[in-house]
Amino acid sequence: MEKPYLLHFATPDNRVSPFDVNMAYDAGWNAVIPYGGVGLADIAGFTQDAIFSRGPKGAKRTGIFIGGRDAILATDMLDAARRAMVPPFEVSVFADPSGAYTTAAAMIAKVEQALTQAHGTTLDGRQVVVFGGTGPVGMTAAVLAAQAGARVTIPGHDGLARASVAVRLLNGRFGVDIQADDASSDAAKHALLAQAEVVLATAKAGVQVLGAAHLGRAAALLVAADINAVPPAGVEGIGVMDDAVPLSSATGKAVGIGPLAIGNVKYKVQQGLLQKMLAAGKPLYLGFPDCLDEARLHAA
Numbered sequence: 001m002e003k004p005y006l007l008h009f010a011t012p013d014n015r016v017s018p019f020d021v022n023m024a025y026d027a028g029w030n031a032v033i034p035y036g037g038v039g040l041a042d043i044a045g046f047t048q049d050a051i052f053s054r055g056p057k058g059a060k061r062t063g064i065f066i067g068g069r070d071a072i073l074a075t076d077m078l079d080a081a082r083r084a085m086v087p088p089f090e091v092s093v094f095a096d097p098s099g100a101y102t103t104a105a106a107m108i109a110k111v112e113q114a115l116t117q118a119h120g121t122t123l124d125g126r127q128v129v130v131f132g133g134t135g136p137v138g139m140t141a142a143v144l145a146a147q148a149g150a151r152v153t154i155p156g157h158d159g160l161a162r163a164s165v166a167v168r169l170l171n172g173r174f175g176v177d178i179q180a181d182d183a184s185s186d187a188a189k190h191a192l193l194a195q196a197e198v199v200l201a202t203a204k205a206g207v208q209v210l211g212a213a214h215l216g217r218a219a220a221l222l223v224a225a226d227i228n229a230v231p232p233a234g235v236e237g238i239g240v241m242d243d244a245v246p247l248s249s250a251t252g253k254a255v256g257i258g259p260l261a262i263g264n265v266k267y268k269v270q271q272g273l274l275q276k277m278l279a280a281g282k283p284l285y286l287g288f289p290d291c292l293d294e295a296r297l298h299a300a
Contacts (some may be wrong), residue, residue: 003058004030005278008050010038010077011067019099020067020270027274029063043077044084051089059091063277066095071136072173073097075287082285090283094273096291099266100136102273104202105291106265107137107225108144109299110257111198114223114244118255124149127220129196131155131183131210131234132203134166137227140288141200146176147289155183155192157209186214193218201226201234208232215250222254229259268298 007029009016016034024032038046043066051059066077074097081093096102108123115121128145132138133154146152156163163180170178182188189210193199197220203209205228215221215236224247228234235256237249242258250256272294273286284290 003054003061005061005063006030007032007063007065008035008046009033009065009067010035010043010046012037012039012070012073013068016067017098020065020096023267023270024065024274027271028278029274032065040073040076040080043080047081047084047091047093048086051085051091056088059089060281062091064091064093066093066097068097069136071097071100071139072169074101075173078285078287085283092277092280092284092286094277094284094286096270098136099270100140101288101291102266102269102295103137103227103262104140104144105288105295106262106269106299107141107200107202107227107257108148108292109265109295110243110262111200111223111225112148112296113299114255114257115198118244119222119253121222122148123198126150126197126222127195128152128198128200129155129192130200130202131157132201132207134162135202135204138200138202139166139170141202142178143170143174143176144288144292145198145200146178147174150198152176152178153181153192154178155181155188157183157203159184183209189214190217193221195220197222199224199235201228203228203234205230206232207234208236209234211236212249215247215254218254219251221247221250221252223257224250224254225257225262227259227262229263233258265295265298269294272298
């Protein structure tokens, strides 16, 4: 009898996300086993507990999913799990803390699509401002945009301090060149928007980071994308279903991308990668660059 497909779900937090559990079962995993309190110091031992009990053939029907809420920690845990493998005892590992990797990848893929279709350009060289960029989705989106060649700024709604810490961590860990700035006042936001070509709104649900008055100063804006589905919109004038719809609250030719357009791609990315783990003939190690590759397939 064939062994079942088992997905071991590890998180540094107290509990795993029901969203991710549902997604894994719907992708075809036979069982999803949750583990709380698994951090960086634990993941190597956790991985080796998972790989040796079923033999090399059974290991191919075993996977590890890494959750949590820390975008950098999840990548470190993914790398540590990979180093802990002892070929031919290897299992696939997928990191997606709080859905940050799949959501950020979907956001960037939709922005790339809108830039190409509406403006005939790419992210390379574009001025990108990530509001809410100290959270896991914003940090991941900032790195992905920078890796695509964009000039990225993370402004702090409460000043420079927290944004500067986030930028130092990202630049040091991923070798990018993201800048920190201040967005604690309307005047500071106006200064940022004067040069911004792409705006990514990744703040908490129900928080509006940009209103019509701000967008009226964004003369260079090409695309604004918002992940906030809870009213009010993170960017005034973007509807939840908008998919490269002209943004009337902005000047020029800006288009808006709403949270459900992004969420539809995010769902397909997570589902697709969970299914690829099931079908893979060799171990997969899936982080946010892999999420972006998958998102580009589904963005059209």
